[in-house]
Amino acid sequence: MAIPTSRVKEKAEIKINEEKCTGCGLCVSVCKDFGLELENKKVKSSPNPLFGCIGCGHCMAICPSNAIEIHGRELSPNDLFDLPGQKDAATYEQLLTLLKRRRSIREFKDLPVEHELIEKILDAAKTAPMGLPPSDVNVLILDNQEKVRAFAKDFCDYLDGMKWLVSTWFLALMRPFWGKANDELFRGFVKPLFHTYTNNMRKGVNLVNYDAPLAMYFYGSPYCDPADPVVAATYAMFAAESLGLGTCMLGGVHPLIQSGKRAKKFRESQGIKFPSKEGLFVIFGYPQVTYHKGIQRTFASVVTKK
Template structure:
């Protein structure tokens, strides 16, 4: 499935201007980096030649003080608009740093499935992630059980085992002239030992790839900015 970080999929969102409410303050024009909104003859108008077409980011809706703009073609509800327009308490170093400091990477899990409701909430958070250009959705593969996670992990290790020759001493010596020193040391001191460890653990029926987690989500991009899947995954976590 995909997470709609592009907000609208393959179609542009549709902007509606409620002129009876609009005061032509220009805030929406300032925040729209697609140039979908313009002011002509002291009137707010929809630009017939925007940069890409409205991606439904919602910035114009969020900054409008008079609810004079609505956007359709994305999965926002009226409640979402209300949340976007309400003032939020400031997040500063004092309260953000302890939150980040208390983050932990979990590698031991309870033998308890993750409810679908929680999975949906995680995907909702991921869908709010910012994106690069061109706007596109982020794909996500969901493994929603310990058994699926284990099978995927072992399939991955089996694939590494079949490719192990690529990081063998002979192959590394052949590739060395074409690799930077840092990349060579990375393969020699990290990649090769890791592949060897995973492969030996697999033979002992031990999963050190995803640690038999009850849920795993793999985010990936198609035509998106290479960083977009990582950002979406960060929002999901």
């Protein structure tokens, strides 16, 4: 039985050209579905795969003689490309420099982000690893300040109808059910954020997405690995940094538009196709400010198991 996603329900088809096959076995070694095996120094489909071909493309990508084609699950031989050589890859020092230079930017110049740069950001984000192909990550793009502000205003109007969620009586009612940590989070973060968004919007100040020239919302489907939208959003953020744009991840919107009828109505009005276990907004634009110092970050813990 094939693993279903929102895009496909069937397994992919593996086509093997026996004349081209050299029997090297590389495809067998990388197929973790156990869908291939060697017989008489030729590769063939296994009668007992784990799930059926999920369309990862590993076997097709590693075959030195182009003897394997995968068709289905949004994949075909037309999707193959030659990998860049190691000499063209960024060094560790170059990568670390990019990561260190990035800071969260919420102040942007009044300049649009060119369509060409948006496409480059998306091209980079598409390379993000995923839990299961084909990707179930969806992207909502707000490509100018007017669209970004309109979303923020609609979101604040939506929150105005959800005030009970951070009311004293509701938080007291829920504490025994969702525990101390969630109670502290709602009282110390969600409740003040809720009021900050709505009160400032009434004054004409947008603290939801800061009137950025560009915003992208990465979210999944009910079938999606929860990490996938977050990883894709991270790739997009670093791609934008390499293109000279400032970026900031916004975590305050996604959790509040997932549950209930009002949330569903809001998602539908914004063209958001699914509720999603995880999701992230990223805002982009040409920075209006310049930072000259970085800040050293730490993990909560790092333990090497003995």
